[in-house]
Every structure is written in C-alpha cells, then in structure tokens.
Amino acid sequence: MKNRVCEILGCRFPIIQGGLAYVGNGRLAAAVSAGGGFGQVGSGGRSPEDLEAQIRIALAATDAGFGVNVPLSEHRDVSPYFEVIERMVRQHPGRIRAVSLSAGNPRPWIPVVRGWGLAVMTLASTPEQAQKAEAAGADIVICEGTEAGGHNGPAELTTFSLIPNVVDAVRIPVVAAGGIADGRTAAAAICLGAEGVQMGTRFVATEECQAHPNYKNLLVASRAQDTVVMERSFGRITRVLRSPFAEAVLRQEAETPGSEAHLLPMISGRMNARAALEGDVEGGWMNAGQSVGLVHDIVPAADVVRRVAAEAARILQQRSAQWQAWTDESIRSTDEGTHNPPSR
Ligand SMILES: Cc1cc2nc3c(=O)[nH]c(=O)nc-3n(C[C@H](O)[C@H](O)[C@H](O)COP(=O)(O)O)c2cc1C
Structure with a gap:
C-alpha cells in the first residue's frame, strides 16, 4: 500500500520540514531529504539571491529531491522568487519536487508551479480553505493548527480539531502541522486521518539548521x-x-x-x-x-526524521493492540446487548 504524500514528493517517509523564515537553509533541507523526509528551502526572510544560493547549497549537498516554501504575502514582490525557482527547475530537472505556498492566496500561482511539472502544497487553517486549494489544483494540503510556530490562521483551530474536519472535506492528501515533534504526536495525526506530518519547531533544533545556537x-x-x-x-x-x-x-x-x-x-x-x-x-x-515542550536535544536532522518515523510506527502498533485488548470484551458485550446492568 503506497502513501500518497511519499508518491507525490518522492520521499521515503511522509515527514516534511516546514518552511522556516530566516532559518530554513539549504543545508537543513538537504539533510532532511537525505534522511528520507522532505526538506524545504525557505524563502521567508531571504532575498531572491539568497534563496538561489540556498537552493544551490541543497542541490550540491544531496541527490534527493526537496521543496521550496514561498510565504506569498511576506514578500513585497513575489515574482522574483518564482523566477529563481523556475530557473533552478530548468537547470536541475527533477530536483525541486514541490513548492509550498503559504500566507496569502495561492490560487494564481498553483497553475504556474504545476506548469513546471512540480507538485503544489498549500497551507490551510480551516476546512473551507483546504477545499478552495483542492478546487484550485493543489496536490497536497498542509493543515496547520494554532499550536504551530509562526503565522497561524485567524480561526485558531487546534490541530486536533482541524485535521479530521479537513480529512472529511477534501480528497487530496492531508498533512498535519502544529504540535508535532515526536513519534507520539505524528502517530496521533495519522490516527486523525493525516497521511503525513510537517514539523517546524523540531527542525530548528537540529545541527544543520542555521538558527543561532x-x-x-x-x-x-x-x-x-x-x-x-x-x-x-x-x-x-x-x-x-x-x-x-x-x-x-x-x-x-x-x-x-x-x-x-x-x-x-x-x-x-x-x-x-x-x-x-x-x-x-x-x-x-x-x-x-x-511542540517546543517536546524538543529535548539538538541532533542531526536525519535523526529527527528516523526517530519520528520509527517511534510513530511502534506506537501505532502498540496502541492499536492495547486498545483492542482494553475494549474487545466491552464491544462484544455492547453488541450483544449484555452491557446493561440487570433491571430490578
Ligand atoms: C522558525 C519558524 C519559522 C517559520 N516560518 C515559516 C515560513 O516562512 N513559511 C511557512 O509557511 N511556515 C513557516 N513556519 C511554520 C512551519 O513551516 C510549520 O508549519 C510549523 O512550525 C508547524 O508547527 P510546529 O512548530 O509545532 O512544528 C515557521 C515556523 C517556525 C517555527
């Protein structure tokens, strides 16, 4: 059984490093992708020239594919950033696999990015936004709860409430973001119906991230x-x-x-x-x-990917067995109608 997020992005684990304004550098994106996740070079806080330099660093550091994040309204003029991405896509075909569009209306840019043969991920903070993105042609919708670091939606829905509502509202794969930093939280997102997870805060505390120590x-x-x-x-x-x-x-x-x-x-x-x-x-x-409460160490980004993937798999298996053991008997007796206390 294939995971749709991995198929679309060409990665081994459906674990995405979110766009990180100022600190989402090429070295980090490459390390996440080399570790089997999906890294992204952030354009937030960068000039177009710096974005190009960071994309070139990622290209040189790994053969794996990666993405670029464009927080649309954060840039006074967003066109030069797309020009950089288009040039890099043409010079290095197949290496940039996706662009994530956040902080603004993604609709005008979705056909442009798809026209280059890339997948489009859009950020959504309500089911309605996710539906609009799907109708506009987005391949993946990243749903970010208000626990997340950085800019969040005005509805302030938590990840726990947002994900199942979006999963019910769209057919494209849903990626959960906000509050996820370990295997437990990733497993919870999968239980809510997400097909992948995106982390931001956890990836700042990695060796490759350019954030100051x-x-x-x-x-x-x-x-x-x-x-x-x-x-x-x-x-x-x-x-x-x-x-x-x-x-x-x-x-x-x-x-x-x-x-x-x-x-x-x-x-x-x-x-x-x-x-x-x-x-x-x-x-x-x-x-x-x-999710900062779950960040306990500064480690290589690939270790974060591996830990989250392995821990989530273990927890999903363990908890499913536990839940069955706890409830099997009760469910049987409920089905048989024997759960009611005897009437007097
Ligand atoms: C330092 C930092 C910078 C961020 N910058 C951006 C950004 O430029 N663009 C964007 O789409 N999201 C940005 N985000 C949000 C992340 O991509 C991600 O969705 C979010 O961090 C997920 O929640 P978490 O912090 O609980 O992992 C940022 C988050 C952090 C922590």
Whole structure:
C-alpha cells in the first residue's frame, strides 16, 4: 500500500520540514531529504539571491529531491522568487519536487508551479480553505493548527480539531502541522486521518539548521507553555517563544493596539533575525510552536526524521493492540446487548 504524500514528493517517509523564515537553509533541507523526509528551502526572510544560493547549497549537498516554501504575502514582490525557482527547475530537472505556498492566496500561482511539472502544497487553517486549494489544483494540503510556530490562521483551530474536519472535506492528501515533534504526536495525526506530518519547531533544533545556537538552546530549555501569540492587535496570529522582548511587544500591543508606528519596528523581520540568526535572544523574537515542550536535544536532522518515523510506527502498533485488548470484551458485550446492568 503506497502513501500518497511519499508518491507525490518522492520521499521515503511522509515527514516534511516546514518552511522556516530566516532559518530554513539549504543545508537543513538537504539533510532532511537525505534522511528520507522532505526538506524545504525557505524563502521567508531571504532575498531572491539568497534563496538561489540556498537552493544551490541543497542541490550540491544531496541527490534527493526537496521543496521550496514561498510565504506569498511576506514578500513585497513575489515574482522574483518564482523566477529563481523556475530557473533552478530548468537547470536541475527533477530536483525541486514541490513548492509550498503559504500566507496569502495561492490560487494564481498553483497553475504556474504545476506548469513546471512540480507538485503544489498549500497551507490551510480551516476546512473551507483546504477545499478552495483542492478546487484550485493543489496536490497536497498542509493543515496547520494554532499550536504551530509562526503565522497561524485567524480561526485558531487546534490541530486536533482541524485535521479530521479537513480529512472529511477534501480528497487530496492531508498533512498535519502544529504540535508535532515526536513519534507520539505524528502517530496521533495519522490516527486523525493525516497521511503525513510537517514539523517546524523540531527542525530548528537540529545541527544543520542555521538558527543561532542560543535560539536552539532556548528551544531545548523551553516548556510547552513557553510560547505567546503576538500581532493579535493587527488581526494576525504569530506564535513565538516567550522572551523579555516578546513580553515587551505584548505590553506595547495592550497600550497601542495595532499601532504601526509603535509596533512595526518591534515585530519586523529584522527583530526576528536579530534573535534567530545573531543570537540576541533578549533583543528580538523567535518563532516557536507549543511542540517546543517536546524538543529535548539538538541532533542531526536525519535523526529527527528516523526517530519520528520509527517511534510513530511502534506506537501505532502498540496502541492499536492495547486498545483492542482494553475494549474487545466491552464491544462484544455492547453488541450483544449484555452491557446493561440487570433491571430490578
Ligand atoms: C522558525 C519558524 C519559522 C517559520 N516560518 C515559516 C515560513 O516562512 N513559511 C511557512 O509557511 N511556515 C513557516 N513556519 C511554520 C512551519 O513551516 C510549520 O508549519 C510549523 O512550525 C508547524 O508547527 P510546529 O512548530 O509545532 O512544528 C515557521 C515556523 C517556525 C517555527
């Protein structure tokens, strides 16, 4: 029995590394793909030239296929990014397998990317968005619950609620994202009907990720409750690590909600880069999801892929046997109508 996500992306495990603004580098994407997952070079926080450089690094580091993430509304002019991807696809046929489109309307770009022979993955945070993406020709829909690190949908559905609703609403394969960082959480997503998982926070704490060691160490030290949501006063949901800087942003948002003059300098990508790349974790903000509570070490990205794949397989088998043992007898007696206490 084939897994549709693996078939579409050409990977061994349906485990995807999400687009990671500023820190989704070519070396990380290559390491994830070489390990059997599906790595993606992130264009968020990069110039088109830097995106090209990172794609070239990934091409040189592995023979495996990988993807590119384009957070559409994060770029003032998105066309140069697609020009880079098209050029790389033509120069290195078969190596870039998919583009994931997030943070904006993917519809105009789906036929363009498919026209290059690539698969399209779109991000969705409600069943309706997933249906629209399917109707527009997306090959895979990645459903991201509000536990996830980075920008999330305004409906703030949790992964646990979102996935089964989307699975009921579309026919294309559903990939679950948000809150997944180990075999248990991946197995849970599979039980909800997802055919694959995408992780972001877990992949930041890997050896190949270009995030500053201070950021990675902070992820390891943080608990599940150590994230906060910024930018709510702008109508956006951005989940970041709790830090003195993030707390200052929240205080400022409470005082001057939605004020561009006060808040834009604080929530800018520059302040993300200061912490995430330069290591000033007190002087900037860092994306992270609630899955951070499950991040306990900094390891090679391929180890994350292997661990999650093996642990999920073991857990799915174990739990299914356990559940049957716990419930078989009760289900039989319920079916036979013998579960009711005798009437007096
Ligand atoms: C550091 C970081 C940066 C992110 N940047 C992007 C991005 O540029 N584009 C995007 O589509 N998603 C982005 N995300 C979301 C991830 O791709 C992924 O869907 C999410 O992290 C999944 O939830 P998790 O953090 O619980 O693993 C980012 C997440 C993190 C943690």
